[in-house]
Amino acid sequence: xxxxxxxxxxxxxxxxxxxxxxxxxxxxxxxxxxxxxxxxxxxxxxxxxxxxxxxxxxxxxxxxxxxxxxxxxxxxxxxxxxxxxxxxxxxxxxxxxxxxxxxxxxxxxxxxxxxxxxxxxxxxxxxxxxxxxxxxxxxxxxxxxxxxxxxxxxxxxxxxxxxxxxxxxxxxxxxxxxxxxxxxxxxxxxxxxxxxxxxxxxxxxxxxxxxxxxxxxxxxxxxxxxxxxxxxxxxxxxxxxxxxxxxxxxxxxxxxxxxxxxxxxxxxxx
Amino acid sequence: xxxxxxxxxxxxxxxxxxxxxxxxxxxxxxxxxxxxxxxxxxxxxxxxxxxxxxxxxxxxxxxxxxxxxxxxxxxxxxxxxxxxxxxxxxxxxxxxxxxxxxxxxxxxxxxxxxxxxxxxxxxxxxxxxxxxxxxxxxxxxxxxxxxxxxxxxxxxxxxxxxxxxxxxxxxxxxxxxxxxxxxxxxxxxxxxxxxxxxxxxxxxxxxxxxxxxxxxxxxxxxxxxxxxxxxxxxxxxxxxxxxxxxxxxxxxxxx
Ligand SMILES: Nc1ncnc2c1ncn2[C@@H]1O[C@H](COP(=O)(O)OP(=O)(O)OP(=O)(O)O)[C@@H](O)[C@H]1O
Ligand SMILES: [Mg+2]
Numbered sequence: 001x002x003x004x005x006x007x008x009x010x011x012x013x014x015x016x017x018x019x020x021x022x023x024x025x026x027x028x029x030x031x032x033x034x035x036x037x038x039x040x041x042x043x044x045x046x047x048x049x050x051x052x053x054x055x056x057x058x059x060x061x062x063x064x065x066x067x068x069x070x071x072x073x074x075x076x077x078x079x080x081x082x083x084x085x086x087x088x089x090x091x092x093x094x095x096x097x098x099x100x101x102x103x104x105x106x107x108x109x110x111x112x113x114x115x116x117x118x119x120x121x122x123x124x125x126x127x128x129x130x131x132x133x134x135x136x137x138x139x140x141x142x143x144x145x146x147x148x149x150x151x152x153x154x155x156x157x158x159x160x161x162x163x164x165x166x167x168x169x170x171x172x173x174x175x176x177x178x179x180x181x182x183x184x185x186x187x188x189x190x191x192x193x194x195x196x197x198x199x200x201x202x203x204x205x206x207x208x209x210x211x212x213x214x215x216x217x218x219x220x221x222x223x224x225x226x227x228x229x230x231x232x233x234x235x236x237x238x239x240x241x242x243x244x245x246x247x248x249x250x251x252x253x254x255x256x257x258x259x260x261x262x263x264x265x266x267x268x269x270x
Numbered sequence: 271x272x273x274x275x276x277x278x279x280x281x282x283x284x285x286x287x288x289x290x291x292x293x294x295x296x297x298x299x300x301x302x303x304x305x306x307x308x309x310x311x312x313x314x315x316x317x318x319x320x321x322x323x324x325x326x327x328x329x330x331x332x333x334x335x336x337x338x339x340x341x342x343x344x345x346x347x348x349x350x351x352x353x354x355x356x357x358x359x360x361x362x363x364x365x366x367x368x369x370x371x372x373x374x375x376x377x378x379x380x381x382x383x384x385x386x387x388x389x390x391x392x393x394x395x396x397x398x399x400x401x402x403x404x405x406x407x408x409x410x411x412x413x414x415x416x417x418x419x420x421x422x423x424x425x426x427x428x429x430x431x432x433x434x435x436x437x438x439x440x441x442x443x444x445x446x447x448x449x450x451x452x453x454x455x456x457x458x459x460x461x462x463x464x465x466x467x468x469x470x471x472x473x474x475x476x477x478x479x480x481x482x483x484x485x486x487x488x489x490x491x492x493x494x495x496x497x498x499x500x501x502x503x504x505x506x507x508x509x510x511x512x513x514x515x516x517x518x519x520x521x522x523x524x525x
Contacts, residue, residue, distance in 0.1 A: 165352035170322060171420075172355075173341035175367035175427055178374070185366070185377040189357045266357050266407040 044233045051236040059237065071225065072244075079222040080248070082138065083210050086145035087199065090206075093146070094153030095188075095195050101154065102161020102191070103183045115154050123148035123209055131217060141213035148209045153198045160194040161187055193267035196260045200253050207249055271333055272344075272430035272463045273298045274319070279328035281314055281498070288314050290487075290498035292328070296480070301457060301464045303474035306484030310499040312467045315484070316433050319465065320347055332431065343371070346424035346432045346462075350439050353420050354408040360419055361404040364391040367427040394422045398452050414445045418452060425456050432457075434466040438473070446470075450477060481505040 009017055033046035060072035067074075097115065100107045127144055134140040164187060172186045214223030222245055229237045261268055276294040280287070288311040296302055304312050317323040318330055321341050330337050332344075341347070355363050365379075368387040372379050379387050395401045398418040400411075408416055417437055424432060434453075438446045454477065457464055468474050474481050483503035490496045 167349040167352040168355060170320065170341050171347060171349070171353040171424070172366075172370075174320070174343060174345060174347050174424065174429070176343035176370040177377070178370075180375070181370055181377040185370075186355060264357070266409065 044235055047236040047239075052240055055236045055240055059240075071220075074220050075222045075225050075241075076244070076248075078218075078220045079210060079214065082141050082213075082221070083145065083206060086142045086149070086210075087203075087206060089142070089146050090150040090153055090202075091195060091199060093150040094157050094198060095191060097150075097154035098157025098161060098195070099183060099188055099191060101158035103187050104179070108158070112158075115151050115158075119151035119155055121147075124212060127213065127216070136217040141210070141218070144213045145206050145209045149202045149206050152202055152205075153195065156198040156201075157191050157195055160191055164190060190267075193260055193264040196256050196264075200256050203249060203253055203256075207245065211245075271298050273333060274431070274463065274465075275329070275331040275334070277329040277331070279318075279330055280326045281311065281318065281323070282326045286495040287498035289484075290500050292500050294482075294501060294504075296463060296465075299461055299463055301477060301479045302466070302482060303478030303480070304465060304467045304482045304484060305469070305471060305474050306499060310484045310486065312484055313435055316347075316435055316465060316467060319431065319433055320345055343367070343427045344430045346427065346429035348417070348420050348424050348432070348434045348437045350436045351413075351416070354416055354423070356408050359405050359407060360400060360411070361388065361391055361395065363408065363419060364394060364423055364426060367423065371427065391426065394426060397455065398422045399448075414441050414449065417441060417449065421449075421453060421456065425460050425462070428460055429462060432460075432462045432464045434464065436467050436469060439469060446473065453477065475507060478507050481507055 029046065030049070033048055036043045036046050037048055056072075060070065063069060064071050097111070101111055101115065102108070123144055126147065127140075130140045130143050130147070134143055168186065169182065172182050177186065210221075211223030211226070214221040215227040218224040222241055226238050226241050274294070274296040276292050279289060279292040281289040292315070304315070306312050314323060318325055319332075319337060321338050324339060347353070355366065358366065365387050366377075368390065369377050369379050372383055372387065378384075392401065392404070395404055398421070400415060400419060400422075403411060403415060408419070411419065417440075421434075421437065437453075438449050441449065450473070453464075453466075456462075466474075466477065468477075481503070482501050483505075484499045485502040486497055486499050487502065488497040
């Protein structure tokens with residue numbers, strides 16, 4: 001019998017093991033739902049699976065009677081647009097700021113402490129300021145996400161730049177690299193994988209800030225819908241939306257991981 | 271041309287004297303091997319030649335001029351490790367120096383100029399026996415292959431001076447013979463002055479035309495940092511290296 005630390009499951013059993021917690025959760029839900037509904041057919045807390053099918057139909061297939069839109073896709077489109085724009089802006093700030101801070105000691109002295117302080121401000125605490133200054137429109141919501149995510153990405157990417165072996169940077173200079181070439185041909189290419197890692201890690205907080213902003217001031221969006229139907233205790237809407245959000249976030253994470261392996265194969269084997 | 275002159279050179283870190291009163295003249299195309307106890311300041315000396323450390327007192331001259339305060343393409347370096355670029359393939363690692371000199375803003379060559387650079391890099395790859403690995407990344411190479419590439423990389427810009435800091439220290443003793451052959455070939459082909467630190471006495475005799483031993487002349491048992499090391503032995507090695515027949519591959523490199 002090998003030690004437990006050396007016991008690796010086969011491919012098939014790894015899949016089965018991975019699925020197990022999900023299956024247990026689903027089974028527990030079905031069991032709990034059935035038990036509660038048997039006691040009180042009007043129970044709203046754990047709706048029966050059939051209720052989800054009805055919701056999905058009325059939200060994701062049929063048009064809303066009042067607005068004429070298919071709400072599910074309207075909400076998804078609005079939220080994804082905000083999130084993707086905010087993440088793109090954050091990634092841009094992250095790579096440019098991280099490179100400048102990591103590569104140039106003068107910029108590090110100038111901006112290092114400032115970015116570190118920015119990253120410590122709880123973004124939700126300045127949400128009111130954003131709403132007052134930028135209005136209740138899209139800009140404030142995107143700004144909240146950028147504010148919450150970009151400083152962390154800048155710090156992470158600049159840390160990576162600082163970790164590059166000194167030997168490498170000296171070697172590049174003996175090959176005739178200027179500051180510009182050293183930054184663009186030696187340092188920058190080695191920061192991309194870390195940018196992707198940083199994006200993956202901040203994805204969770206990006207969603208958090210998105211939903212918070214939508215819950216407070218919005219007319220559509222996944223977070224808006226969840227908080228709207230909360231008033232009616234509509235668990236049959238909230239739960240599918242939560243699962244959908246989870247699925248979207250998981251897919252984004254997976255795509256980023258795929259992109260890293262595809263575009264930066266040299267950073268994989270370690 | 272690259273002769274190195276050292277006049278009354280001192281290097282101190284705070285209260286610690288690392289090197290004291292170093293005086294030396296090294297002629298062009300000399301192959302200087304340096305040995306000495308661990309921590310006696312050999313790497314510090316090399317780093318001053320490289321331009322990343324400045325002398326505390328005294329002068330360090332290359333062809334009569336003070337060493338610039340920054341590394342530059344006239345002085346190549348091979349460290350024990352970590353000096354390859356992990357995001358570039360073997361061929362791109364080798365071409366990088368040519369791309370830096372040929373393209374100031376992009377650092378990339380295209381078309382005929384790229385082909386020309388690639389040809390030069392490939393002939394060098396062949397000379398160090400890495401031709402078949404040209405598309406691999408550094409992490410996919412063995413330690414010996416990495417060091418061969420690192421050496422080739424640092425000579426491609428044809429530096430006047432090549433600095434080697436225990437380049438084979440982390441390698442299997444079995445493969446050092448190959449490495450010695452490569453370094454000697456490149457030395458002859460490129461007309462460089464070489465400074466090489468090693469821990470291997472045999473290696474230092476085999477390769478060098480001149481051997482420097484760094485050690486402390488004086489010792490204060492109560493304050494070991496009071497006195498620094500200097501060159502205690504300066505041994506000319508009369509190997510007939512300059513007249514050695516040029517291997518065919520090198521002729522290709524000299525071009
Ligand atoms: N940046 C620094 N700051 C302070 N002290 C330093 C610094 N760099 C080196 N030293 C000191 O200088 C001395 C010489 O270091 P050096 O690296 O030159 O030794 P070395 O001869 O190369 O040794 P080894 O054979 O172990 O590589 C050491 O005592 C070291 O502690
Ligand atoms: Mg050393």
